Amino acid sequence: MAEAGTQALVLGFETSCDETGIGLVRGRTLLSDALATSMAEHERFGGVVPEIASRAHLEAMVPTVHRALADAGVGLGDVDAVAVTSGPGLTGALLVGVAAAKAYALALGVPLYGVNHLAAHVAVDELEHGRLAEPSIAMLVSGGHSSILLVPDLAQDVQPLGQTIDDAAGEAFDKVARVLDLPFPGGPPIDREALAGDPRAIAFPRGLTGPRDALYDFSFSGLKTAVARWVEAQQRAGTTVSVPDVAASFQEAVVDVLTAKAVRACRDHGVDHLVIGGGGGQLPAAHRRPGALRRGGDRAAGAQPPVVHRQRRDGGGPGLSPGRGRGGAVRTGPGRGQLPADHHGLGLDE
Structure with a gap:
């Protein structure tokens, strides 16, 4: 346990x-970020199979905890609190993590x-860039989520502005990759x-x-179908399909929409910091092209592009959140002005 005057050690679970x-x-x-993936088991299905993911979590849980402790050079007796992702996500996978936590x-x-x-x-973001500017706009892009959040106070007030x-976006990448005979997951090969x-x-x-249309919501199903x-x-016309051109044009369409809406959200709410994050890094093009954000600003009625924080890692989030509050541990969950619960989330009293 932490001694008086020292910061608490939090053990975080993400499933x-x-x-x-x-x-x-x-x-x-x-201190450490241990990861076990079942990606290879899902590859032949072209997407994540929830039951397979849940069973993989069961098998990997204890060895991954032991590896994280060893990498950090601490023991279970040093842990002061446990944090766990309780939603949103795959229900079965969340259940394994919550039960273990x-x-x-x-x-x-x-x-x-x-x-x-x-x-x-x-x-x-605080692991890489220090204390988050408040307020900030966060654009989260992953296999299962495309969201824009207004973050006046990370510990107390995170407001959803829009979502898919x-x-x-990540699902669209996976499905377009399948159309182009590219491997799963679709982001890197595209x-x-x-x-x-x-x-x-x-x-x-x-x-x-x-x-x-809704200012901050996303829809990529029609784009996927158009591709x-x-x-x-x-193919019916007997014309050779240029995979690079299709991939580039598809990716450009996704990045255009994401950046335009993110910059529009910054402008509308008077926010000059944008955090780009989310599991999988499905949009490397947006991460390496500042010009995409400037074009987004042009489409958002001439707004200047915001200061952008691009996350290079995605681990440690559950462990960081409880210790973020100025007054000690803060539960980040349903509450006034916070992200709402949904049918994909689990309560800790279940």
Whole structure:
């Protein structure tokens, strides 16, 4: 246990999808971040199979905890609190993580904190860039989530502004990769192909960008379908499909929508800091092209591009969030002005 005057050591559990993540965080310092992935088991299905992911978490949990402790050079007796992702995510996968976290907290006699997965993504920024500017706008892009959040206070007030209404960006990448006979997950191979392609070769649609559409919501299902229909039409006509051009044009359409809406959110709320994060790093093009954000600013009525923090790691979020509050441990979960619970989340009293 932490001595008087020292920062608490938090053991964090992350099992919202196909990776078992265990982090040990003291204050804002990530001591270790152990990861076990079941990606290879899902590859032949072209997507994550929830039951397979849940069973993989069961098998990986204890060895991954032991590895994280060894990497940090601490023992279970040094842990002051346990934090766990309680949602959103795959229900079965979340259940494994919450059950394991409950067991460790009970055995150690320490507090247990449920952490919203999306808020934890934002909290990770503090591991790389120090204390988060408040307020900030966060754009989270991953296999299952595409969200824009307003963050007046990371510990107390995280407000959802918009999210995907169908496919997340990462799902669209995976499905387009399958159309192009590229491997799963689709983000990295599409990005590699796009490097040799022309992003202006094909005019794919930009979903939910009309004057009457929701300002901050996303829709990538129509884009995914447009790519599939275009490829099918070329194949029926006997025309060779340029995979690099399709990949580049598709990726450009996704990045255009994400950056325009993120910069619009910054402008509308008077915020000059944008955090780009989310599991999997599905949009490396947005991460390496400042010009995309400037173009987004141009489309957002001439707004200047915000200061951008691009996350290079995604671990440690659940462990960081409880210790973020100025007055000590703070539960990041349902409450006034916080991210709402949904049917994908688990309560710690279940």
